[in-house]
Amino acid sequence: MSDETKGTFTSDPAGTGAKTGGKANVKSAKKLSRRTLLKGAAAVAGAAAGSDAIRGFPTIWAQEIKDIELRHVGVSYSVVKAIGDQAAKDLGFKVTMQNLDTSAAINRFISQPNTVDIADLEGWQAKLAAKRGVIQGIEVKKIKEFDNILPIFTKGEIDGHKIPRQGISPYEAMYIAKPDATDLNDGVTEWATFLPQVYNADSIGYRPDLVGHEVTEWKDLIDPKFKGKAAILDVPAIGIMDAALCFESAGLIKYGNKGNMTKEEIDFTCNKLIELKKQGQFRATWTTFDQSVQLMAAGEVVIQSMWSPAVAAVRVKEIPCVYAPVNVKNGKEGYRGWCNGMGLMKHLSGKKLDAAYEYLNWYLSGWQGGFVARYGYYSPVPSTAKKFLTPAEWAFWYEGQPAPEVVNDPYGVAMEKAGTKRDGGSFLDRVKNISCWNTLMDEAAYMNKRWNDFKVA
Amino acid sequence: MQPSQTPSRVNFAGWLYVSPLVLVLVPFFVAPILVVLAASFFATDGFGGLTPGFTLASYVEVLHSALTLKLYLATIKFTVLTWIFTLIIGFFVAYFLVFHVRNQLLAIGLFLLCTVPFWTSNIIRMISWIPLLGKEGLINQVLLAMGVIRQPLEILLFSDLAVVIAYVHQLTIFMIVPIFNSMARIDKKLIEAAIDAGASRLDIMRLIVVPMSKSGIALGTIFVVSIVMGDFFVVKVMSGGGSASVVSAFYEDVGVLQYPTAAASAVLLTLVLVAIVSLILRTVDIRQEITR
Numbered sequence: 001m002s003d004e005t006k007g008t009f010t011s012d013p014a015g016t017g018a019k020t021g022g023k024a025n026v027k028s029a030k031k032l033s034r035r036t037l038l039k040g041a042a043a044v045a046g047a048a049a050g051s052d053a054i055r056g057f058p059t060i061w062a063q064e065i066k067d068i069e070l071r072h073v074g075v076s077y078s079v080v081k082a083i084g085d086q087a088a089k090d091l092g093f094k095v096t097m098q099n100l101d102t103s104a105a106i107n108r109f110i111s112q113p114n115t116v117d118i119a120d121l122e123g124w125q126a127k128l129a130a131k132r133g134v135i136q137g138i139e140v141k142k143i144k145e146f147d148n149i150l151p152i153f154t155k156g157e158i159d160g161h162k163i164p165r166q167g168i169s170p171y172e173a174m175y176i177a178k179p180d181a182t183d184l185n186d187g188v189t190e191w192a193t194f195l196p197q198v199y200n201a202d203s204i205g206y207r208p209d210l211v212g213h214e215v216t217e218w219k220d221l222i223d224p225k226f227k228g229k230a231a232i233l234d235v236p237a238i239g240i241m242d243a244a245l246c247f248e249s250a251g252l253i254k255y256g257n258k259g260n261m262t263k264e265e266i267d268f269t270c271n272k273l274i275e276l277k278k279q280g281q282f283r284a285t286w287t288t289f290d291q292s293v294q295l296m297a298a299g300e301v302v303i304q305s306m307w308s309p310a311v312a313a314v315r316v317k318e319i320p321c322v323y324a325p326v327n328v329k330n331g332k333e334g335y336r337g338w339c340n341g342m343g344l345m346k347h348l349s350g351k352k353l354d355a356a357y358e359y360l361n362w363y364l365s366g367w368q369g370g371f372v373a374r375y376g377y378y379s380p381v382p383s384t385a386k387k388f389l390t391p392a393e394w395a396f397w398y399e400g401q402p403a404p405e406v407v408n409d410p411y412g413v414a415m416e417k418a419g420t421k422r423d424g425g426s427f428l429d430r431v432k433n434i435s436c437w438n439t440l441m442d443e444a445a446y447m448n449k450r451w452n453d454f455k456v457a
Numbered sequence: 458m459q460p461s462q463t464p465s466r467v468n469f470a471g472w473l474y475v476s477p478l479v480l481v482l483v484p485f486f487v488a489p490i491l492v493v494l495a496a497s498f499f500a501t502d503g504f505g506g507l508t509p510g511f512t513l514a515s516y517v518e519v520l521h522s523a524l525t526l527k528l529y530l531a532t533i534k535f536t537v538l539t540w541i542f543t544l545i546i547g548f549f550v551a552y553f554l555v556f557h558v559r560n561q562l563l564a565i566g567l568f569l570l571c572t573v574p575f576w577t578s579n580i581i582r583m584i585s586w587i588p589l590l591g592k593e594g595l596i597n598q599v600l601l602a603m604g605v606i607r608q609p610l611e612i613l614l615f616s617d618l619a620v621v622i623a624y625v626h627q628l629t630i631f632m633i634v635p636i637f638n639s640m641a642r643i644d645k646k647l648i649e650a651a652i653d654a655g656a657s658r659l660d661i662m663r664l665i666v667v668p669m670s671k672s673g674i675a676l677g678t679i680f681v682v683s684i685v686m687g688d689f690f691v692v693k694v695m696s697g698g699g700s701a702s703v704v705s706a707f708y709e710d711v712g713v714l715q716y717p718t719a720a721a722s723a724v725l726l727t728l729v730l731v732a733i734v735s736l737i738l739r740t741v742d743i744r745q746e747i748t749r
Contacts, residue, residue, distance in 0.1 A: 110505050
């Protein structure tokens with residue numbers, strides 16, 4: 001994933017599918033936030049009753065913190081205005097959410113670090129931010145729920161299953177040896193680069209009525225049967241991972257490490273993509289959440305790499321769409337995982353730093369976990385998120401059971417009928433089948449160049 | 458310049474005249490471009506770190522890459538196609554407004570009508586083509602219903618055609634305005650005289666209207682060429698990601714923090730554009746035409 005409009009998270013994602021670029025970006029950002037505000041207001045009102053449980057949380061005096069403002073900057077599917085508003089309400093200081101696309105965000109963290117307080121970082125971005133010295137280590141002791149964070153992140157395992165490290169797994173990017181260290185530390189320490197807050201396992205979305213059979217393997221995306229009806233994600237660092245999963249699935253190549261390809265592997269992958277493009281396999285490539293929804297809903301494609309809330313958005317339009325369960329088999333397939341977390345910028349100190357820790361702690365206290373669960377994303381501390389979900393929501397989203405009743409999205413719009421089961425099954429079924437993570441390769445510059453060859457071919 | 462003024466007063470007044478422009482251009486144009494220029498000579502660790510210094514490595518890489526050539530060819534293809542269509546449409550719209558609409562008020566009214574699409578953002582204008590051109594879009598549905606085609610035409614959307622359509626739609630106004638402006642200056646008596654002297658419509662067009670609209674055509678060309686060559690967004694959306702442009706390629710470079718190569722590409726593009734614009738200015742002396 002990793003693109004700006006991935007999460008408008010509304011049931012009506014049409015319209016604002018604007019992508020980057022000067023004025024355009026500013027305009028669409030405004031539009032987004034205005035709408036999110038409206039819908040968010042309803043959600044906040046609805047959740048007000050529940051929020052009392054986490055009142056009295058701040059340990060610094062209200063008088064001193066009311067002038068503090070935290071600027072949380074990042075991609076829209078991770079830095080959500082409704083969540084910031086709720087945090088501000090619970091914590092008593094001001095929280096401003098600012099949305100940028102992935103590459104604009106990392107560029108801003110690096111070139112204007114002082115204009116950001118909380119950086120929204122993916123694992124690979126945490127690695128970069130640490131390397132550039134723009135973030136400070138998070139003192140693990142100060143994170144109240146740290147011990148309850150799933151070991152996927154803190155220890156690189158879950159339920160006795162080792163989390164694969166193709167690409168940059170959150171665990172791999174999680175620790176540094178000292179608060180000001182610039183290199184990642186392999187192994188648990190007292191200092192974290194970022195605090196995971198939202199993640200998921202991505203795969204392929206398809207129209208079951210038009211594809212005609214159940215899709216469980218990535219190779220279906222490059223099946224000539226779907227010539228001119230398939231699409232792939234055009235964010236090079238992620239698109240190439242999806243492509244690699246396809247080619248591996250089709251038995252065309254075996255990668256040493258998909259997440260960090262050699263030049264030869266990059267060449268093979270991009271040449272194969274160019275070949276497929278010339279044969280007319282891809283109807284389009286997409287870069288934003290909305291585009292992927294439009295492609296599927298408008299009948300332009302029947303199968304494409306996709307994000308979970310986008311599949312839901314297509315279904316809300318009463319168009320059948322399935323998120324393929326691509327469980328690992330024969331050392332192939334598997335989901336592509338991603339995780340966004342929060343990093344503390346280096347310039348934070350004193351009361352503002354205290355407030356930032358309060359903010360981090362608030363994130364893991366459950367309200368946010370409940371919110372993101374309602375559009376199919378996971379919390380690193382499901383035990384607290386559970387308190388903010390109805391038993392029906394918990395059963396549907398986390399346990400993979402048939403929904404006992406109608407399931408609503410975060411803004412209260414009905415999303416899934418009673419009896420529906422989540423594609424891919426339970427939380428454990430899905431995350432244990434993650435086979436690689438979003439990444440930034442050592443050969444990123446070369447890969448980028450080859451990806452542009454594919455684009456211009 | 459008035460010859461009666463003393464040189465120092467001329468200088469002072471001259472500087473005063475240009476100062477607002479200088480105040481805008483220096484911080485918002487000259488300074489950033491110098492930063493980009495400097496960055497293009499720096500070395501990088503590949504992860505966003507820049508080492509001040511002087512290396513031509515980025516230029517060597519950009520100039521040695523077959524990709525650069527392909528990108529320029531793709532971009533120039535879009536530029537030329539867009540230019541041709543905006544020029545033809547823009548010229549005739551302006552011609553109609555100036556020479557066929559007798560009522561000046563009506564002409565101005567129609568001229569303003571041409572700007573109506575500009576009341577919404579260019580993103581909206583571009584995206585609105587999608588429901589029209591798509592597989593299940595209006596055009597395909599009509600053609601299918603009429604039995605003209607059996608399968609929906611895929612070439613309408615997510616293709617080079619779609620890119621050119623969007624550009625032409627967005628940029629024709631940049632041709633209409635300057636051409637309208639220069640045509641409006643043509644003395645109607647001149648045309649009447651030509652008719653009286655037995656000139657055909659083609660002769661009038663060829664010998665009077667076109668030569669006297671040159672400055673407008675040149676200005677419009679500069680607008681269209683520089684906008685298309687500097688764009689990546691229309692290409693990205695309307696080609697469905699199927700095409701790239703010079704700018705989209707170095708935007709991706711910035712995305713993976715390859716600042717020096719992105720900067721070198723940007724400098725190269727600036728040089729190419731400067732060359733094109735000066736070529737246009739060399740062909741048409743806009744300053745002379747405007748102050749005519």
